[in-house]
Amino acid sequence: MDFETFQMMWELSAPGGPAEKCFLRLNQEEYHCEERPKPDILEMMPDEAWPGRAVDGIAFTTLTIDTPVYLDYLMSRFVKGGGSVVRASVQHIDALVDGTYSISDDTESPELASPHAVVVCAGLGARTLGGVEDENVYPIRGQTVLLRAPWVRFGRTLSSEDGTWTYIMPRKSGDLIVGGTIEPNDWYPAPRPETTRDILERGLTLCPDIAPPDIRAVRDATIDDLVPTIIEEGCGLRPGRKGGIRLEVESGRKVPVMYNYG
Numbered sequence: 001m002d003f004e005t006f007q008m009m010w011e012l013s014a015p016g017g018p019a020e021k022c023f024l025r026l027n028q029e030e031y032h033c034e035e036r037p038k039p040d041i042l043e044m045m046p047d048e049a050w051p052g053r054a055v056d057g058i059a060f061t062t063l064t065i066d067t068p069v070y071l072d073y074l075m076s077r078f079v080k081g082g083g084s085v086v087r088a089s090v091q092h093i094d095a096l097v098d099g100t101y102s103i104s105d106d107t108e109s110p111e112l113a114s115p116h117a118v119v120v121c122a123g124l125g126a127r128t129l130g131g132v133e134d135e136n137v138y139p140i141r142g143q144t145v146l147l148r149a150p151w152v153r154f155g156r157t158l159s160s161e162d163g164t165w166t167y168i169m170p171r172k173s174g175d176l177i178v179g180g181t182i183e184p185n186d187w188y189p190a191p192r193p194e195t196t197r198d199i200l201e202r203g204l205t206l207c208p209d210i211a212p213p214d215i216r217a218v219r220d221a222t223i224d225d226l227v228p229t230i231i232e233e234g235c236g237l238r239p240g241r242k243g244g245i246r247l248e249v250e251s252g253r254k255v256p257v258m259y260n261y262g
């Protein structure tokens with residue numbers, strides 16, 4: 001599934017293509033302080049090789065996505081193709097399957113009254129959404145820092161023995177994501193300042209080049225040198241699921257219901 005997704009996005013990111021502006025093609029290096037589990041899907045990536053540092057590692061060609069730009073692109077394709085969007089909170093999927101859902105008394109929505117299918121991509125909401133209520137779904141909190149660093153044009157990650165995972169991920173726009181954290185069952189929804197400092201410290205150790213070139217030209221950079229380049233701190237709850245993704249079609253109802261979450 002991962003590799004098919006990569007191939008589709010590789011095609012989308014082709015120079016001159018309609019979605020080129022959403023993607024940055026780049027070289028990626030991944031370092032591991034422990035041997036990577038084999039077989040490893042990354043060995044299928046273009047230009048795969050071992051960078052030869054740390055205990056184990058791999059280098060390859062890949063892409064990064066500027067997700068806000070990409071979501072705009074997907075939405076414009078959907079709307080151009082005749083799609084329309086209704087934003088609302090759903091209590092129970094039966095209301096959608098049976099076509100009894102109404103936004104408000106004065107909103108007509110024929111699509112909602114007679115859907116051809118219902119596709120449930122509720123993420124973490126699958127835990128509480130009526131008719132789904134999947135207890136295997138749980139939050140995996142993640143925190144990142146977005147920097148302005150157009151001089152960084154490669155990606156690098158380091159997985160350490162203690163479970164920390166540090167990465168730098170440039171976007172086409174010149175912004176750079178520095179991360180990250182993996183915090184299962186942590187529901188705290190806002191960035192923690194001490195985590196932001198920790199991420200910047202780990203990011204700078206992994207790749208001193210994230211600091212502005214004019215500072216690096218005269219001395220070693222510190223995390224205080226990164227602070228003026230911060231665009232925003234990011235934080236979110238990944239929709240984790242014990243047992244992995246749920247991707248299946250339930251038939252035998254008024255319309256097919258497809259589950260795609262976790």
Ligand SMILES: Cc1cc2nc3c(=O)[nH]c(=O)nc-3n(C[C@H](O)[C@H](O)[C@H](O)COP(=O)(O)OP(=O)(O)OC[C@H]3O[C@@H](n4cnc5c(N)ncnc54)[C@H](O)[C@@H]3O)c2cc1C
Pocket residue numbers: 088089090091121122123124125126129141142143144234235236237238239260261262
């Ligand atoms: C800090 C951070 C960094 C990440 N970095 C990466 C990365 O580099 N690469 C990567 O591939 N992934 C990354 N991820 C993971 C990625 O964001 C998620 O895997 C992805 O967003 C999941 O998509 P989804 O559509 O399944 O769920 P979501 O994006 O969570 O969408 C679920 C949607 O369902 C809606 N919803 C839920 N319940 C209801 C309801 N009852 N009624 C109406 N609407 C409802 C929600 O409002 C939401 O819009 C990152 C996540 C975090 C937090």
